[in-house]
Amino acid sequence: MTLKLLITGSDFVAGNFNARNRYLRGSALGARFPISKGPTLSIVSYGGGNGVFRTPVVRYSVNGFVMQRTTGNDESTNHVDAGNFNAVVQLVKT
Amino acid sequence: MVKLTGDSTGRVAIYNGSTDAPFYDPKNNLSLVKFHTELDYPTIINTVNTGVTLPARAANGIYADTYSLFAHGRGGHPMILAEITSPFSTSLSGSVPVYMSSGGFARWVSIGANASHVVLHEQCVTYRTNPQPALGLNIRVYITDKLL
DSSP states (O other): OOOOEEEOSSOEEETTEETTSOBOEEOSSSOOEEEESSOSEEEEEEEEETTEEEEEEEEEEETTEEEEOOBOTTOOSOBOOOOOOOOOEEEEEO | OEEEEEOTTSOEEEEESSSSHHHHOGGGOGGGEEEETTSOOOBEEEEEEEEEEEOOBOSSOEEEEEEEEEEOOOSSOEEEEEEEEESSOEEOOSSEEEEEOTTSOEEEEEEEEOSSEEEEEEEEEOOTTOOBOOEEEEEEEEEEEEEO
16 A cells, blocks of 8 residues: 555545544534443442331433432432432543 | 654554654554554444334333334444434433433433344333333434444
């Protein structure tokens, strides 16, 4: 293969890479799609002791989208603290 | 110092550093590489807006289902990315809860693909007295040029 390199004000072509293609790329500027670097879910528990069952509490949180369990096992209105977990993400452009 | 280097094999690289190690061995010097032709950059080759309606689920049950969204037209299992665009906005990164009742009984979905179609997997568990309503999801799928 011969060297293939083109750089202009609007193009960058090197080998099979052509900047006009739509590559995934990490960037803070204009990035909107999060790819998780680790867990997206946190499970903690509360209660327990003296014959009382411990109850799991789930919190899913990715880039501002949160779903969490905040009430007891019987769907009572007792508030449960699901913690403040947020997944670590890499924002990318598509 | 940033360097732009190419050679007669067709390799081109842009990298930092005082040596040419990132040029000759990019995968072991990734922190210094800004671009290298020997790295395989995923390319989005198609974007498809699609949707699915998850059915209502009766109380006191556990459910699992798979929904075929569309034919991807690739010769294998493509690497894909996807996001839910409505009724809320979030990426389909792993299994994602799209409904959760106050007791934590939830409906989870994940995106995937088989040899012919992009599919959505659903897993759902309902509380003994509470059904879950039908739920419509609009989904945007990004298909890359990579086959898994």
